[in-house]
Amino acid sequence: MKNIPFIIILSILAFLTSCSNEDESIGTKQDPNSSSKERNYVFAYKTSPASGLETRAGVNKRKLWDNGETVRVKFLNGTPAAQNKVKEVAAEWSEYANIDFEYVGVADEADVKVAFQWQGDRVTWSYLGTDCLDVDQDQPSMNIMLFNGNDLSEINSADFAALILREFGHVLGLIYEHQGPESGVDLDVNRVYSYFRPFGWSDALISDVILDTYSKFQTNYTEFDANSIMLLFFPPHLTTNGVGSNKWNTKLSDTDKAFIEEVYPGRKIYPDPYERGPVGSVYMTMPTYYSGGYGTLGYNYDTGVEQAGGLIEKTYKTIVVGEYEWTAENLRIKYRNLWGTLYEFMNHSEAKIHALADGNNCPLPAFEQAFGTWVTEYGEARAYRDNYKFYKAKNGEEVSGFELPATADICQLLGTAPVKPGNTVYGNVETFLYASDSDIPAAVKPLVDMKFYNNTSGLSMTPLGFKGNNPDDSGVHYSFGYGFGLRMKNYARIFAFSHISGIKVNTELYHFTQARYCRKLTDAELGYKLYIDTTNDKVLMLGVADNANGLAELPKGLERGIALRYANKEKKVITKSWTDIKNEAAEMKKSISIE
Structure with a gap:
């Protein structure tokens, strides 16, 4: 060994004959199954004096392994059952720390040398971090107290697992939780001196190891964690306020996991943050003058030219969301005044928009650009459902697979929406789907009740709301400015989103809503x-x-x-x-x- 180790015993469990509070021990874990003397686990860790202690209420920064390193471990003794339990339990650290433990034979070179009750040593201890490298290959860098290596009840106990977790925490460079500046453990100086002097400790050693804590300037510390596996039990009688740690922790706390992951980052696999998918376009056509289409008016929205008796045509922006390519604009069609008011009230008008805008001027073309057109289930005007085609571009190759969404398609869209802690499901949907300020033409923004959202998905769902089927247009708008409905592949179904109704499938046949198309990617x-x-x-x-x-x-x-x-x-x-x-x-x- 390069140096004679400086043994720091931060947890001493003596074989005491008295059961009074004055005889409670730091770190004491008593075995309730003991028939005579109480079995006590004694903890310590060791460090080379040249390296000193520079800690993080958790980690000794000078003793860290290289991130991503494979630490070689071997056993100097012990039964197969005990050795296998160590491998099993220690592996939990590697779920969070980007460090692997590789177990080699006793004759092989190893970084960490594990022994069980080595030469009768009844103290459980480990060297800190890379100090393990200073230990000769035939000597332990970790000793684990095990009363009976063949006693499966002891080996499989939560207490034994706690020993292993704590000592491998030391291997990763972790010290005891009470040493940090935020521990909140107020030790009584005189009682601590009186307690440790019988063990042969000098007052200077007691002061350095037990009473001194590390300042914020000496350590990259975390707040005190009462559930940490690295916290020792401190009995109340050794404190000034009668408040000890009073806990015997047997598992890694959430803070332990998060902290070791920060010290050795990269092990835990995180999901990809949501990123907008690729933007594209498709060219859509719908014929008129046939059953399901003769109530619509031919119009080329790319050129602004009416095509009476011809096609309804438009190039639509698309965006990939999750596993689907969606049209990222609301459908645009016009209805003909075929039988008086039957179709006239389906269209938007300057007067209606003026009323919605609370008297503010909002040109009809700007409104329709943002909100698209009402679509319905009237048999005379269902070309959008039954007779449409998509192409890569005008006169280009036909694209198959686009259709109105089914329930499963929309539910998958909802599941894809990023979740903000504390948000409702509807709140997450608003953030994900609803149009942002930049998606809305300036002329439309004065509309009453208009709200803008993050539009994380890029789908720019604009809250046109819903429209009743009253021919005289009385009370026609519902949830305008903060809700919308999507026509579904399922006949007579609307997937409705609004503050009033939440998110639901609406089976009202004749409500007018919007239409979007989607294509599941192959x-x-x-x-x-x-x-x-x-x-x-x-x-x-x-x-x-x-x-x-x-x-x-x-x-x-x-x-x-x-x-x-x-x-x-x-x-x-x-x-x-x-x-x-x-x-x-x-x-x-x-x-x-x-x-």
Whole structure:
């Protein structure tokens, strides 16, 4: 060894004969199954004096391993059962720290050398971090107190797992929680001196190791964590205020996990942040003068030319959202005044828009550019549903797959929406789908009740609201400015979004709403397929040609949208369990009324 180690015993559990409060021990964990003397776990860690202590209520910065390093570990003794338990428990640290533990044979070179009750040593201790490298290959850098290496009840106990977690925390460079500047453990100086002097400690050592804490300037500290695995039990009688730590923690706390992940970043796989998909365009045509189309007026929206008896034509912006290509503008059509007021009231008019704008001037072309056109289920005007075609461009190649969305398509869209903590489901949908200020023409902005949102998806859903089927236009607008309805592939169905009704499927046949089209991307375009692995509680993201071994593919819908929200496509991993995804979907469905 390069140096004689400086042993810092921060937790001493003596074999005491008295049960009085005055005889409680720092770090004491007593075995309730002991028939005679109480079994006590004693903790310590060791460090080389040359390196000193520079800590983070958690980490010794000078003793950290290189991020991403593989630390080689070997056992100097111990039963297979004990060794396997160490491997199993220590692996939990690697779920959060970007450090791997590789176990090698006793004759191999290792960084960490583990022993169990080495030469009768009844103290559980470990060297801190890279100080383990200073220890000779035939000597332990970690000693674990184990009373019986063949006692599976002891080996499989939560207490033994706590020992392993704590000592491998030291291996990663972590010290004890009470040493930080925010520990809140107010030790009584005289009682601490009296307690440790019988163990042969000098007053200087007691002061340096037990009583001194580290300032904010000495450490990159975190706030005190009463649930940390690195917190020792301090009995109340050693404190000035009668308040000890009073806890024997056996698991990693949420703060332990987050902190070690910060110290050794990169292990945990995070889902991709939402990014807008590619923007494109499609050319749409609808013929008129036939059943389902003869109530509409031919018009070329690209040129602004009426085409009586011809086609309704327009180039629509598209955007990819999740696994779909959506039209990113509301449908534009005009109705002919075929039978008096039957079709006249379907169209917008300057007078109606003027009234909606509370007297402010809003030109009809600007309004229709933002809000599109009413669409209905009237049989004379359903060309938008039954007789349309999409092309890559005018006179270009036809594009197949675009259609009005079904329930599963919209539910998948909702599941894809990023979730803001504290937001309602409807609030997340507003942020994701509703148009932003920059999406609305200036002439439209004076409209009463108009609100603007983030439009994270780029779909620019504009809140036209709903319109009743009263021919005289009385009371025609519902939820204007903050709600909209989408015509669905399912006949006579509207998917409605508004502050009044929330999110639901509305089965009112003749309400006028909007229309958008979507196309599910092909497997080849996506480059992956999703499967449900119930045995391992996972959603698997596999290559298109990968063998799924008989697993069921995850169908379209809310659960698939949520799974995509937790996807890391580079690593082809869904970062949430299948159970968590189903639970989140069930919770969302409480706020969504669907068929």
